[in-house]
Amino acid sequence: MTNPMPWFESLTDSVYALGAAAREAQRAARTAELARDAYDLDRLRPVDGEARLNGRHPSSVPFRPHDDALFTIGDALREQAFKLRNLYTQTATGYAYGTAWAILRVLEGQQPDAVQLGRSREGFYVIPGELCPVPSLMPGLERWSGYKKFVRAHARWALCEEAGMFAEYLDEQPQLSDHEAGELHEALDAATGVPDAAYAYGQLAESALHFALLEPRAQHARQQSAR
Numbered sequence: 001m002t003n004p005m006p007w008f009e010s011l012t013d014s015v016y017a018l019g020a021a022a023r024e025a026q027r028a029a030r031t032a033e034l035a036r037d038a039y040d041l042d043r044l045r046p047v048d049g050e051a052r053l054n055g056r057h058p059s060s061v062p063f064r065p066h067d068d069a070l071f072t073i074g075d076a077l078r079e080q081a082f083k084l085r086n087l088y089t090q091t092a093t094g095y096a097y098g099t100a101w102a103i104l105r106v107l108e109g110q111q112p113d114a115v116q117l118g119r120s121r122e123g124f125y126v127i128p129g130e131l132c133p134v135p136s137l138m139p140g141l142e143r144w145s146g147y148k149k150f151v152r153a154h155a156r157w158a159l160c161e162e163a164g165m166f167a168e169y170l171d172e173q174p175q176l177s178d179h180e181a182g183e184l185h186e187a188l189d190a191a192t193g194v195p196d197a198a199y200a201y202g203q204l205a206e207s208a209l210h211f212a213l214l215e216p217r218a219q220h221a222r223q224q225s226a227r
Contacts, residue, residue: 006220007113008213011102014114015206018098022091022199029088029195032081039077044070085195087123092195094125095202096157099209100135101128106212107140133165134158144211150204157197163190 050062098115105112118126134157141147167187170180 007111008106008216008220010113011106011115012209012213015095015099015102015209018091018095018115019202019206022088022095022202025084025088025091026195026199029081029084032077032084036077036081039074041070041074046070089195089198090124092199092202093127096198096205097125097127097131097135099202099205100131100138103138103141103205103209103212104130104135106209106216107138111216133161138208141208141211144208146204146207146211150201150208153197153201153204157194157201160190160193160197163187164194167191 046064046067048064049066051065053063094117098117101117102112102115117128120126134154137151137154141150144150164187167184170176170184170187173180176184
């Protein structure tokens with residue numbers, strides 16, 4: 001009979017799966033954005049030829065098959081880019097928050113065998129209140145060699161999240177001054193960095209988790225050798 005997988009092994013597998021999902025979504029989103037941006041209607045030369053459609057009155061707006069195809073393709077590429085961008089945001093933030101959750105549990109002495117996050121009907125991860133708007137700095141990791149990079153990634157992610165919340169606040173206002181409109185534009189621009197910042201944080205957090213698990217792994221090895 002094989003021994004069950006230790007909790008820290010399944011926990012690292014859980015975190016790795018979150019990261020793998022974010023990586024796939026990142027690649028797909030970037031590919032879709034490149035395809036959307038490359039499809040420039042100003043670069044294309046529409047063909048003026050018309051076609052007669054059954055049931056359409058001769059005096060109605062003429063149907064140009066090439067125009068119809070161009071606009072349909074453009075709409076599809078924009079929709080795909082938007083959908084995959086949302087997926088990347090969802091998976092990147094799930095990776096970041098989920099890995100932070102795992103680290104906090106381990107530092108508290110708990111032994112979770114998987115990341116635990118809620119999920120809405122729309123597919124967004126429901127983040128525990130203790131982690132919002134971004135997780136704490138976790139001073140228990142200060143002996144880890146990557147801690148300074150981790151802190152910088154945390155700060156970058158926090159700035160992007162704050163910009164997003166500020167943009168939402170300004171967007172809800174009934175009227176904006178010219179200055180506020182400029183601030184809204186700047187905040188929206190900064191908020192676009194949320195998925196990349198969350199993903200970068202998640203990557204470092206995954207390494208931090210391995211550091212946090214050094215002692216539980218060593219303790220498990222000692223227990224196994226004592227049997």
